[in-house]
Amino acid sequence: MAKSFINTFAKQLCINMTNRERTENEQRKDIDMMNPKELEKQVKELKELKLMQEEVQAEISAIEESLKAEMIAQNTDELHAGIFKIRWSTVRSNRFDSTAFKKVYADLYSQFTRVIERKRFSIA
Numbered sequence: 523m524a525k526s527f528i529n530t531f532a533k534q535l536c537i538n539m540t541n542r543e544r545t546e547n548e549q550r551k552d553i554d555m556m557n558p559k560e561l562e563k564q565v566k567e568l569k570e571l572k573l574m575q576e577e578v579q580a581e582i583s584a585i586e587e588s589l590k591a592e593m594i595a596q597n598t599d600e601l602h603a604g605i606f607k608i609r610w611s612t613v614r615s616n617r618f619d620s621t622a623f624k625k626v627y628a629d630l631y632s633q634f635t636r637v638i639e640r641k642r643f644s645i646a
Contacts (some may be wrong), residue, residue: 569645
């Protein structure tokens with residue numbers, strides 16, 4: 523019984539993995555087969571969405587600043603607005619000052635630094 527279940531589970535897992543690989547390959551084909559006009563269309567759409575994101579972020583920031591100004595005016599770090607509780611509090615954390623450490627202990631600093639690579643996506 524358990525062996526049958528394991529075999530069925532293994533077969534289903536293989537089928538799911540194969541289907542996932544097929545889907546990923548089909549998606550890659552779609553991307554690889556894009557013509558220059560389609561690419562340009564997608565880039566324009568992305569640029570428009572990023573502009574909209576910036577506009578929304580500016581609105582969010584303006585509302586946040588308005589709420590903070592109200593908290594300053596009321597001399598409080600907590601407000602209640604219906605079901606919402608608004609807090610604006612000081613948060614302290616300790617950060618390692620690598621610039622100062624590098625100036626004082628340059629040799630030690632270089633012993634413990636490592637190069638990290640990552641891919642950066644950009645559109646010019």
